[in-house]
Amino acid sequence: MCIFCDIAEGKIPSKKVYEDDLVLAFDDINPIAPVHTLIIPKKHFDDVIDLSTNDDGTYLKACMETIGKVASAKNIESGFRVINNCREDGGQTVMHVHFHVIGGVKLTEKML
Numbered sequence: 001m002c003i004f005c006d007i008a009e010g011k012i013p014s015k016k017v018y019e020d021d022l023v024l025a026f027d028d029i030n031p032i033a034p035v036h037t038l039i040i041p042k043k044h045f046d047d048v049i050d051l052s053t054n055d056d057g058t059y060l061k062a063c064m065e066t067i068g069k070v071a072s073a074k075n076i077e078s079g080f081r082v083i084n085n086c087r088e089d090g091g092q093t094v095m096h097v098h099f100h101v102i103g104g105v106k107l108t109e110k111m112l
């Protein structure tokens, strides 16, 4: 069982931001900024390595295209950050690949 598969299938409710046949974007349950939305492929991939290795590009492309839709829907086109935590050392806690879209405030802490 995978909690994000359950969210993608509507078995667990979520605050949807955008949805189509391939992807779902929904608000994080524990936001770290005024805007904190997660983008997931509706097909299960464990992590970004799995997605970038075993997808033919369909879901990867759909996830990336959703970034702009979330930015528009959330009115954060002045700027935001996209984060993927990958596997244990990357701090990934839900093993269904997801991209965090974080914004709604001027972000200052930078790792790069």
Ligand code: 5GP
Residues within 6 Å of the ligand: 003, 012, 014, 015, 026, 027, 028, 029, 030, 031, 084, 085, 091, 092, 093, 094, 095
């Ligand atoms: P990770 O640490 O794996 O990169 O991020 C997992 C994220 O999923 C966390 O920010 C956490 O708050 C969020 N999350 C975990 N369970 C749920 C849930 O049931 N619903 C929603 N909306 N977010 C969740």
Ligand code: ZN
Residues within 6 Å of the ligand: 002, 003, 004, 005, 006, 043, 044, 045, 095, 096
């Ligand atoms: Zn899953």
